[in-house]
């Protein structure tokens with residue numbers, strides 16, 4: 377009897393998912409990070425992007441870097457009052473030395489205290505400049521400030537794109553980001569039936585603009601409210617996207633991984 381021919385490629389259903397936004401460096405994962413990663417791999421999520429929040433986290437974050445665990449460096453807008461005055465200069469040194477895959481997470485958050493808005497804008501502008509110098513895509517945190525961020529991206533003709541993490545804007549804003557080379561991060565929010573606007577956007581934008589993210593430990597999916605979120609829950613996000621877009625879960629896994637690699641400049645990997 378002839379031996380079975382080995383398939384040339386692994387079927388798309390077994391494609392590795394990439395969690396494009398998870399804070400695995402944070403203290404809440406300090407005691408069981410290996411178990412979190414093991415559960416994630418088991419669920420098919422075998423590559424992670426961990427964005428930075430504050431300068432003081434950088435040493436720990438950089439130490440976590442591995443072939444499948446990529447890091448981004450940046451100063452988070454929600455912590456604007458606590459970033460040091462020379463924060464961006466120090467960030468520049470870290471970026472020069474460590475060569476992260478993206479600058480993040482950076483952005484504007486209009487839900488934060490009003491008093492921080494001018495400083496947030498200055499911090500965002502400075503980091504946008506730095507990302508351009510270093511030719512890095514962005515991991516954007518934007519709440520109720522999409523038009524301001526889009527205006528800045530347009531004014532500066534920012535050429536390296538990136539990901540709008542936990543996208544929360546309108547369909548029109550989504551299309552504006554997509555035209556400028558950005559993908560939209562989809563996470564636990566799309567699994568909640570009451571998230572009508574995000575679910576509408578998730579179903580309506582081109583498949584080439586979607587990437588997966590957990591935002592662990594935050595934004596847990598439906599059925600896990602109140603729990604610490606983990607990357608192993610991404611299949612629930614895939615399921616929701618699959619229903620919203622009438623695509624198979626395998627197609628969603630495949631296209632979102634491909635999009636993430638493209639927008640972040642990650643090499644295609646052998647499937648494992």
Ligand SMILES: [Zn+2]
Nearest residue numbers: 397427481591
């Ligand atoms: Zn985040």
